[in-house]
Amino acid sequence: MTILADMTAVPGDGTDWIDCGTLDDLPLRGARVIRHQGGSIALFRPAEGPPAAIANACPHKGGPLADGLVHGRAVTCPLHGRVFSLDDGRAAAPDRDCVARYPVTVSAEGRVLVRLRPLSPAAPAGAGLIAEAAE
Ligand code: FES
Numbered sequence: 001m002t003i004l005a006d007m008t009a010v011p012g013d014g015t016d017w018i019d020c021g022t023l024d025d026l027p028l029r030g031a032r033v034i035r036h037q038g039g040s041i042a043l044f045r046p047a048e049g050p051p052a053a054i055a056n057a058c059p060h061k062g063g064p065l066a067d068g069l070v071h072g073r074a075v076t077c078p079l080h081g082r083v084f085s086l087d088d089g090r091a092a093a094p095d096r097d098c099v100a101r102y103p104v105t106v107s108a109e110g111r112v113l114v115r116l117r118p119l120s121p122a123a124p125a126g127a128g129l130i131a132e133a134a135e
Contacts, residue, residue: 016116023112026051031066031075036116041102042066043114044086046073052086053102053114060097 018034026032026045033056034041040056042065052073056066063079073086083092084099091097100118107113 017113018116020112020114022110023051023106026112029070031068031070033064033066034114034116038116040066041114041116042075043104043112044070044075046070046086048073049087050106051104051112053104054084054086054089055100055102055118057099058082058084058097059091059099060095065099 020026020032020034020043023045026043028045029047031042031044034043034053041053042056043051043053044066045051047070054065054075056064058065058077058079060077060080060082063077063082065075065077065084067078068075069078070086074083074092075086076083082095082097084090084097085092089099089101102118103115105113
């Protein structure tokens with residue numbers, strides 16, 4: 001596991017976006033880790049689509065997702081094989097766990113920026129379908 005940034009001892013600079021370098025600084029189909037006061041974020045560069053960031057701890061037993069196998073827009077936990085979407089953080093069926101996602105953007109200068117504040121928690125798998133059916 002390669003640590004890209006360690007924010008645990010660095011007070012905020014007034015923004016919660018951190019510069020994680022350029023896309024070329026991220027290994028293709030790999031990840032880098034951003035440690036921060038709230039935990040650890042895995043920043044992935046999948047072969048398809050833009051980079052994505054999720055919590056680095058698998059909700060099952062804490063497996064380091066940054067060490068997982070990246071395939072398509074998903075990662076397989078290295079400990080017991082649960083698969084999580086990099087787009088919505090949800091585990092593939094039959095599992096129903098989800099991991100926190102973090103906003104990622106690429107600046108006009110080509111810098112990859114990650115916000116340390118997570119997006120709203122992903123709903124459990126299937127919850128969206130229930131909500132849609134209720135409308
Ligand atoms: S710790 Fe990730 S599947 Fe068990």
